[in-house]
Amino acid sequence: MNGFEAELRAVAEKRYHHLHPFNQRMHAGELTRDELRGWILNRFHYQRHIPVKDAFVLAKLATPELRRMWLRRIQDHDGAAPGEGGIERWLRLGEAAGLERSLLLSGEGVLPGVRLAVDGYVNLCRNGSALEAVAASLTELFAPDLMRTRIAAFERHYQWIDPDGLRYFQVRVSQGRQDSGEALALVLDWARMRADQDKAVAALAYKCDLLWSLLDAVDGAYR
């Protein structure tokens, strides 16, 4: 591993939301039903904007090979047909926790801080360079381990949620590994100069901060 890759990993190790008190309480089984439902509802706002931000990233990629690779991410979330894909699986997670899909789809109850955090990510991908947008997605290097911890915590502590609802997380473990492996290879290839490496590190730190802010908003609202 070169020094730049170590620097990227160190940023996420220190600032990624696996360390956030809300996630720590989730894993320890300390969340109430209302808190968990509030998280699922608010995180849906993030989920439904992932393919939107990925469409901005796609438009910045210069070759068919790169666009094909990135297009797969949009399909992972939107599915190839109605009733498929990550957004549908998140709606089923909501239903497994007792939340109507019409409520999630309405956007009602999404917290102001969550809207700002999600806007921050979409706008980074809209206005930033391809390097910055792809570097920001590198939080996914750490997401699969977090998903595995989360699945175990749900199975152990939150048995009132139908286990079929956990399918979103199970599928994301391998998708996240593939996504982050591809994104890391691109960032290492594109950022050879120190100035570019600094921009990539800053974009990743910003992404960590916005995920952290999203949980701050949820943590403060439902206690």
Ligand SMILES: O=C(O)c1cc(C(=O)O)c2c(n1)C(=O)C(=O)c1cc(C(=O)O)[nH]c1-2
């Ligand atoms: O539940 C999580 O902790 C978590 C974190 C992240 C992340 O690190 O951004 C993503 C996801 N989930 C996720 O489900 C997902 O599809 C996803 C896409 C991206 C991205 O930046 O392109 N991050 C994430």
